[in-house]
Amino acid sequence: MTRTLKWTLLAPYMLWIVVFVIIPIALIAWNSFFDLEGRLTLDNFVRFFSPTYLKMSFISIWYAFLITFISLLVAYPTAYVLSRTRHKQLLLLLIILPSWVNLLLKTYAFMGIFGMYGLVNAFLSLFGIPAQEILFTDFSFIFVSVYIFIPFMILPIYNAMEEMPRGLIEAALDLGASQWTVIRRVIWPLTLDGVKTGIQAVFIPSLSLFMITRLIAGNRVITLGTAIEQHFLVTQDWGMGATIAIVLVLMMVVTMRFAQATPRA
C-alpha cells in the first residue's frame, strides 16, 4: 500500500480524532488553568487537594471499586458456567440484550421498581412488611450500577474461558488436582487477562458516573462525575469542572496501567 493511499484511508478518522478527541481534551486542559473570572491560575488544582474534593475522589474510587468488585464476583462464576453450557449463544444474547436498551430508560425503570410505591415494596407489603426506602440508598445505587455494567465484565471473562483449552482442566485433574485447585491454579491464572479487561471496562466508567448517582442515589452519593456536571451546568465554574475532568483522566491512565493485560506469546 502506498503512503498516499494509506493516508487517504486514514484521513477521515484522523480528522475525527483531532476534532473530537485531541482538541476537546486540550480545551479541557486549557480551561483547568482559569478561575471564574477568567484569570490564569493554578488555584483549581490547589482546590482539588482540599478536603471536599479529596473526599469526593475517595468516594468515587470507593464506589467504583465496590461496583467493579461485586460485578466481578457475580460475573466470574457466571462466565465459567456459561462457557460450559449447551446454549451458550442464547444465554450470551440474554446477557448482552439489556445493554441494547437505552441507559436512561433502564434507570427510570429501576426508579419504578425500587420506589416507595414500586414493585419491591408492593411485594413486601404482601407479607405485611411496611414500605421501605430502597431508592436513594447505597444499595440501590450499587445494585443498578452493577446491573448496567455487568455485561462488560462477563464478556471478556467468558472469552478468556472459551480461549482456554479444555484439555488443561483434564490435565490438572489427571495430575490429582481437586476442583478447587483446578480453579485456583489453572482456570484463574489463565483467565486473568479477561478479568483485567473486565475491570477496565467497569471501573473506569464507574469513576465518573453521574446520572445514576442523581436518579437512583438521589444525590446522596456525590462522585467526581456529579461534581463535574454541577460545575459545568450549575455553578458555571468551568475551570474547576475541567480540573476534576483532568484528574479523572489521570486516574484512568493509572487504572489502565494497573489492570493492563500481560502480553503472552
Add this chain to the structure above:
Amino acid sequence: MAEVPIIRFENVTKQFDDDEPILKHVSFELERGKFYTLLGPSGCGKTTILRLIAGFIQPTSGRIYFNGRLINDVPANKRQVNTVFQDYALFPHLDVFENVAFGLRVKKLPEARVRDKVLEALRFVNLQGFERRKIHEMSGGQKQRVAIARAIVNEPEVLLLDEPLSALDLKLRTEMQYELRELQRRLGITFVFVTHDQEEALAMSDEIFVLNNGRIEQSGTPRDIYDEPINRFVADFIGESNIVPGVMLEDYLVSFGGKTFRCVDGGFHRNEPVEVVIRPEDLELVPPDRGLLTVTVESLLFRGVHYEMIGRDEEGNRWLVHSTKKAQVGETIGLDFEPEDIHIMRLGESEEEFDRRIEAYGVSTDDANA
C-alpha cells in the same frame, strides 16, 4: 500368572446421549508392566477406553477394575494413572519446571523433594537445563518430553498415552517410538498407548488391541496380529494384504485363484468358503513357468525400499506384490510363496473360536517362521 491384572474391563459399554454406543460390551485385562496399544481408525472407541481408565468419563454400564478394586465411581484426580495428552495440554502460564512439578505440588510434597523429583524426571526425558523455559519456547518434540516428564514424575502405575506422536514429523516420530519403548522398559510400569498408526503399534507394543466400531476385533502380540489376522478388517488395517476368496477343500488344502495349494491351517469343514490372506512381501517374483500363480502386471510404483506391483490372476483377483525385483507393466510374471505364507480366515469367526482353532490345529506363527 495368578497376579491381579492392573486394569480389567468387564462388559463395559459407553454411550453418549441416544447415539450409537461408542463402546459395546468391551472386556479385557491388562497385566502389570507391559506395553499395550489400542489401535483402530478414528471413532473406533480407543480414546474412549483411555478416558474411561483416566476417569474423565464413566461407563454407561459394565465395571472397571484397577488392581482388583472397582473404580467406576473414582474421580480422575483420585486415580493412580497419568495421561500424556494428544496436544500435550501443558500449562501455558507455567514454565517447564512448574509444569512437571504440578502433580507434586498438588500432593503438597516438601519443596526439596519437589525439586529433586522434577530434576530427575527432566533428566529422564533428556531435558536438563530447560527448567525455566516457557512452554511456548519449546519445540513439538520438547513439549512431548515435558508432557511425559509431567506424567511420570507422579510415579503412576499406569501411563496413558493418547496419540502422543501424531503431531510430530516422521523422523522425530520414529525416534520417539524408540524412546517411549525404552522408557517403558526402564520404568517397568504399564503403558496404554492409543494410536491409529499400525506401524507405531507393531513397533512398540507387547500386545495390541485392534478396535473397530466399539469392539475389540483382535488382541495379541504384534506378530500374532500381523501373521494371523482374524478377519478382513484386521488384515486390512494392519499392513497391506492380498485378501482373495477361496475354498477349504479339506484341512491344510485350500483352493483359490483357480488352483489348489497346501497350507498350514486346519479345523474347517469340507469345502468351506473362506478368505485367503497373503502379505505382499511374502510373494516372490519368479519366471511364469516357476510361479504357483501367474499374474499380469497392471501397475508399478517405486516405493524406495521396494517396487509395488499390482497384478491380476486368471480369475480376476488383484495381487499386490512388494519386491526388490522389477517387472514391466503388461508383463506376465509368476508368483511364488510357501504354505506358511498362506493365512486362512474363517468368515464371521469370533476371537475365542479363532484362538481355540489356532491352538488345536494351527502351526503357531513362530514355528512357521523358524
